[in-house]
Amino acid sequence: MAHASDGRSMEFKLPDLGEGLTEAEIVRWLVEVGDVVAVDQPVVEVETAKAMVEVPCPYGGVVTARFGEEGTELPVGAPLVTVAVGEGETAAGGPARERGAGDGAAPTPAAEPPAAEPKPEGSGNVLVGYGTSEAPARRRRVRPDRPAATGASGRANGRVRAAEPVGGAVGTAEPLDGPVPVISPLVRRLARQHDLDLRELTGSGPDGLILRADVEYALRAAAAQGGRTADREAGAGGAPAGAAAPAASPSDGTRVPLKGVRGAVADKLSRSRREIPDATCWVDADATELMRARTAMNASGGPKISLVALLARICTAALARFPELNSTVDTEAREIVRLDGVHLGFAAQTDRGLVVPVVRDAHVRDAESLTAEFARLTEAARAGRLTPGELTGGTFTLNNYGVFGVDGSTPIINHPEAAMLGVGRIVPKPWVHEGELAVRQVVQLSLTFDHRVCDGGTAGGFLRYVADCVEQPAVLLRTL
CATH class of the missing domain: 2.40.50.100 (RNA polymerase II/Efflux pump adaptor protein, barrel-sandwich hybrid domain)
Incomplete structure (x- = not known):
């Protein structure tokens, strides 16, 4: 090499x-x-x-x-x-x-921080030295997937974990004055909720910065330590006869960190629920003619047209008639900002969680272009190749939850947008058609909207126009 x-x-x-x-x-x-x-x-x-x-x-x-x-x-x-x-x-x-x-490799200058020692194959936890060469080294145990953060002097940053002695010796550190450096207020709140003293943690971030993973690791270690203590006490004295089983605690069960895509979705949905006064209206529509129109389009040759592309085309036509729903609210300026272009987001389920890719300039695309872009973004989402630019900047979201086999939903608006159209599954149902009972392809449509940008009349008019286009696709010809 x-x-x-x-x-x-x-x-x-x-x-x-x-x-x-x-x-x-x-x-x-x-x-x-x-x-x-x-x-x-x-x-x-x-x-x-x-x-x-x-x-x-x-x-x-x-x-x-x-x-x-x-x-x-x-x-x-x-x-x-x-x-x-x-x-x-x-x-x-x-x-x-x-x-x-x-x-051999060129030596790293002394001013550069030394890298953490690599974990030997087949070994367990990695032991990282703590201290200078002149004094007896204190050591702390570090997870193999989190090497110790080090400073320019070669000492591990932060403080010793009191709950992690190695070889029977417990290193003690004098508490520092002033606030403890953490990566975000969420980390500080997480520690406060679990009565965890941040001064006892060793931050794995730069300059000893305490990350969310550090707090989660400390909580797991404390839970494991508590479990071992309880086992020792039970083995020494035994449980008294007739004693009730201990109640479940928050440490029981499996903990799944809210990070990555799942963490981002959680933060965004929480913010939407806090800030947006949303309301939902819905209507059932006869989609039989829309399904027939799609079949006729695909029978004529050329690229196949997807159903979601037709629904997207209907959305953009409806937003042209009701622009209030293609907007956002500037809370600081107390203004409603009506947006010129339609950047249409659509919900896509992946192995890493729910993501919302955005079709740029959907209002100027035809059904073929929309079909191709939906397919490209969906494939990139499932492969985890979406860029930040392809996941942001949406102005309206189309949520086809019918793919999960459900009829209706009241979704949470994708902040900072103002509305989301939901589409349920299309199933055969009895329906009165032209004065007679018949079996028709019926879909439930729902509109969740920010009540600050419009009232129920505007929202109802938008949803009714969408339903009319679903029931009679020729209505779209008036806006083409």
Whole structure:
């Protein structure tokens, strides 16, 4: 494996991935320590609250260190890798020069933070030293998927976890004055809810910054410690006869972290429910003629037209007649902002949770273009390749929950939009058609809207127009 020659070490930090994202989880490393990388070569795949992306390194040379194992969450600005580049080379320079395999990698300058020791294969937890070479080292146990954060002096940042002694020796640290640095107020609230003292934690972020993963890890460790203590007490004295079983506690069961896509969805839905006074109206519609029109379109040759594309085309026509629903509310200015273009979001279920890709400029697309764009975005969503730009900027959402086999729903509006059209399953039902009872293809349509942007009359008019187009697709010809 090639190594860098007399070069200098460049530290590449997790860049700002846009859209206000503050952290990302390492999904997969694409390089190993000692690999030669070219300028702009992807070195790691990360998952943000929006999507999974590959992060390219702006330096060419030899990778001398990696920071964080797969599964670790890193804040923006935290070190990802260090690269030994050739002398005089910059981010725009060429690849690092090579030397013999026996020469070893170029040393990292003393000012650079040392990388965490790699975990040997087949080993358990990694033991990371704490202290200087002049004093007896205190050691703390670190999860294999979260290496210790280190500073320029080589000491582990933060404080010793009092609940994690190794070899019978417990390291103590004097409490620090002032606020404890945390990644976000949510971390501080999580610790407060569980009566957890943040001063007892060792932050794995840069400069000892305490991340959400640190708090969750401490809570799991405390729960496990409490379980072991209870077992020892039960084994020593035994449970008294007739004693009732202990009540379930919040620590029982399986905990699933709210992070990545699921965490972003949770935050957005909570904000929508807090800020938007929503209301829902619904109507049943006879979709028989719409299904026949689609069959006729696809029988004429050319690309197949999807049902969701026809519904999207109906939505854009309805929004042209009722622009109040293609808007957002500026709460600070106390203004309703009516938007010119329709960027249509649609709900897509993936293995990583619910995402809402956005079809740009849906109001100027025909059914074929809409079908192709829906297919492209759906495939990218399931593969985790959606970019932040493809997941933001929507002005109206189409939610086809009929694919789950349900008839109706009252969904939560996709903040900061003002409305969402829901479409249930299309099923045969008895229906009065032209004065006689007949079996027709019936669908339930619902509109959830922000009551600040319009009243019930506008919302009802929008939904009635959509239903009319579903029942008589020729109505669309008036707006084409």
